[in-house]
Every structure is written in structure tokens, then in C-alpha cells.
Amino acid sequence: MSDDIYEDPDSSNINIRTSNKTENIYMNAVPKKSQQRLKHSEIQDRSAGRNHGPYKLAVVFLGLLCVLLLAVIIIGLCIRTEEARQLQLRYNNLTEDNKQLQLRYNNLTEEKEQLETLNNNLIREREQSQLRYNNLAEEKGKLETLNNNLIREREQSQSRNTMLNAEKSQLETNISAMVGERDELQSRLCKLESHDMKRIKSHAVDVTLDPDTAHAHLILSADGKQVRHGDTKQSVPDNPKRFSPVVNVLGKQGFSTGKFYYEVQVQGKTEWSLGVARESITRKGKITLSPEDGYWTIWLRNGTEYKALAGPSVPLSLKEKPQRVGVFVDYEAGLVSFYDADRWYHLYSYANVKFTEKLYPFFSPSLNDGGKNSSPLIISSVSICHIK
Numbered sequence: 252m253s254d255d256i257y258e259d260p261d262s263s264n265i266n267i268r269t270s271n272k273t274e275n276i277y278m279n280a281v282p283k284k285s286q287q288r289l290k291h292s293e294i295q296d297r298s299a300g301r302n303h304g305p306y307k308l309a310v311v312f313l314g315l316l317c318v319l320l321l322a323v324i325i326i327g328l329c330i331r332t333e334e335a336r337q338l339q340l341r342y343n344n345l346t347e348d349n350k351q352l353q354l355r356y357n358n359l360t361e362e363k364e365q366l367e368t369l370n371n372n373l374i375r376e377r378e379q380s381q382l383r384y385n386n387l388a389e390e391k392g393k394l395e396t397l398n399n400n401l402i403r404e405r406e407q408s409q410s411r412n413t414m415l416n417a418e419k420s421q422l423e424t425n426i427s428a429m430v431g432e433r434d435e436l437q438s439r440l441c442k443l444e445s446h447d448m449k450r451i452k453s454h455a456v457d458v459t460l461d462p463d464t465a466h467a468h469l470i471l472s473a474d475g476k477q478v479r480h481g482d483t484k485q486s487v488p489d490n491p492k493r494f495s496p497v498v499n500v501l502g503k504q505g506f507s508t509g510k511f512y513y514e515v516q517v518q519g520k521t522e523w524s525l526g527v528a529r530e531s532i533t534r535k536g537k538i539t540l541s542p543e544d545g546y547w548t549i550w551l552r553n554g555t556e557y558k559a560l561a562g563p564s565v566p567l568s569l570k571e572k573p574q575r576v577g578v579f580v581d582y583e584a585g586l587v588s589f590y591d592a593d594r595w596y597h598l599y600s601y602a603n604v605k606f607t608e609k610l611y612p613f614f615s616p617s618l619n620d621g622g623k624n625s626s627p628l629i630i631s632s633v634s635i636c637h638i639k
Contacts, residue, residue, distance in 0.1 A: 502612035519626035
């Protein structure tokens with residue numbers, strides 16, 4: 252230390268003398284106001300004498316202590332400020348980290364919900380797959396049962412087929428025998444056939460249907476030999492020759508002299524009308540089948556009711572239901588006769604008719620009656636020795 256201390260042995264006071272250098276250091280460390288106060292005190296001390304030296308030293312120490320305390324406070328405040336800044340920065344970082352963690356938490360929560368939804372979907376799909384598997388297993392069991400049944404049926408069918416083949420062979424043998432018997436019977440019947448039957452059949456003619464006269468609901472075969480009633484109206488032009496609304500049709504061939512004969516198959520039908528008609532008949536509107544109106548016919552109704560439409564109608568008592576009907580006309584004799592062509596049984600005759608114009612074969616298959624009367628009328632070929 253640059254201060255020099257001298258002790259006066261005769262005095263109890265200690266005089267402290269400070270060099271100019273020490274004083275300058277002290278003066279620079281003390282604030283100006285304190286310096287002024289110190290100078291003022293120094294002057295007072297100088298004026299009062301040197302008895303106040305210890306107090307001056309105490310003041311100096313006190314000032315230094317204040318300076319040090321102030322420095323400590325300033326340094327503490329600086330440290331506190333820096334710590335506060337560091338804490339604020341750390342707080343901000345923690346806040347940012349918290350936001351990031353919250354965002355991550357939200358993302359994880361959303362992913363968790365998505366995973367839960369996916370898991371639920373997978374559970375449902377697994378349940379559906381299990382249900383489908385169970386259904387397939389059940390269907391597989393049914394198919395296996397069905398397959399086993401089919402195998403048994405196939406084996407049974409093979410067995411039946413073997414039996415049927417044996418029966419077929421037996422039937423073929425029987426048919427061959429029956430054909431031989433039929434030919435023999437045919438030969439005998441031809442020998443026994445009456446002269447009248449042969450005479451009538453000798454006038455057989457080839458008859459075909461006239462499509463220009465057919466009602467629009469009648470369906471004719473390509474060869475003009477068959478006719479049946481259809482549910483759908485045919486696309487045909489209307490003309491004065493066409494029947495409407497009654498389901499009739501005439502033959503193409505007309506006859507104004509001589510004799511002619513033709514046969515019509517009526518098998519399987521419940522209603523029909525057959526005969527001949529004159530050329531000038533009414534073809535439109537209501538039609539009455541009677542000789543007065545130019546029709547010489549017989550018919551079947553309700554499957555069993557046979558009548559000759561002679562005006563009034565004549566019921567016909569038949570022993571058996573005819574499958575083919577023969578129609579014979581002698582123009583000059585005024586005769587129209589009907590026969591069971593298979594048994595050559597006479598059904599009915601119109602006699603002593605005075606024909607004055609051309610006659611045409613007449614056909615009516617009647618309505619199909621929901622399929623009950625759907626079989627066609629078929630103009631069949633005539634054989635002198637024909638037998639059913």
C-alpha cells in the first residue's frame with residue numbers, strides 16, 4: 252500500500268498521511284458529490300485541526316464499502332438480468348417444445364383414432380370373411396351332398412339306361428313283328444275295302460289353303476297344308492276375300508263340276524269346323540254357318556259335341572271320336588257327305604242341293620283356347636287302302 256502511517260509517541264491520535272497518489276486514487280473512486288463533501292469536511296477538519304483524522308478514515312472506508320456494495324448490486328442486477336434473459340429464452344424454448352409436443356400429441360391422437368378405425372374395419376372384415384367362409388363351407392357341404400346324390404342318380408340312370416336299352420331292343424323286336432302284322436292286316440283290309448269307299452276315294456284331289464282368305468290370326472304352314480290359331484295378329488294386307496272377324500280360311504282350289512274328295516286330320520283338337528262354301532259367301536262381320544248362307548259344314552264343340560249345321564243344327568251321335576274327317580262332294584248330284592276316314596263311318600250328308608256357283612273347301616281351326624285347342628288342322632294325303 253502506498254499510504255505511509257506515522258505514529259506520534261506523545262499523542263493518542265494516529266495521523267494518517269496520504270501521498271498525492273493515494274489521494275488521487277481515492278478521489279477518483281469516490282463520486283463527485285462525495286468528493287465535494289469530503290473536501291468540505293477536509294477543510295473543516297483542517298480548520299478544526301487534526302483531531303478528526305480517524306473519522307476521515309472511517310468515511311473513506313464507508314465510501315469504499317458503498318462503492319463496493321453498489322458494484323455488487325450492479326453486478327448482481329446484471330447477473331439477475333442475464334439469468335432472467337436466459338430463463339425467458341429457456342421459457343420460450345420450453346413453450347415452443349410444448350407446442351411441438353402438443354402438435355405431436357395431436358398427430359399421435361389422430362393416428363391412434365385412424366388406427367382404431369382401421370382396426371375396427373379389419374375386425375368387421377374378419378367377421379365378414381368368417382361369415383363368408385362359413386357360408387362357403389355350408390355351400391361346399393351342400394355341393395358335396397348334391398354331388399353324391401348326382402353320382403347315385405348317375406349310377407341309377409346308368410342302370411335304368413341299361414334296362415331301357417334292353418327294353419328298347421325288345422320293343423324293336425315287337426315293333427318289327429307288329430309292322431309285319433300291320434302290313435298283313437293292310438293287305439287284308441284292302442281286299443275287304445268296299446266298292447263305294449274305293450269309288451269315293453278315287454276322286455281325291457290335292458287341296459291347299461288360300462292365304463288371301465285366311466283371318467289375320469290364323470297361321471298357315473309353308474306348304475299350305477296346316478292351319479292353327481295364333482295369339483298374335485299376322486302382318487297381312489286386308490282384302491275383300493279375307494275373313495274378319497271369324498277365324499276361317501278357304502282352299503285355293505274351287506270346283507264347279509264333277510266330284511272331289513279330301514281328308515283333314517283333326518286329332519288333338521277340341522273345336523273345329525269343316526265342309527265346303529260357295530264363292531259368294533259373306534266374309535266380313537257376323538257369319539252364320541248354314542246352307543242358306545252358302546255353307547255346308549259340320550263342327551265339333553267342347554271336345555264331344557258334334558253337329559251338322561243344317562239350319563237348324565243336327566246333333567251327331569258318334570260311336571268313336573274321329574281323328575280324320577273325309578269330305579266328299581258330287582256337284583251335279585247336289586251331295587256333300589262327311590266320313591270318319593279311318594273307320595269309313597258315315598257321319599252326315601247334305602243331299603239334293605242345287606249348286607249354282609263354284610265351291611271351295613272350308614276350314615276353321617277355332618280359337619286356341621289358351622293352348623287347349625292349339626293343334627292344327629292338317630290336310631292329309633288320301634290312300635285307298637289307308638288304315639289307322
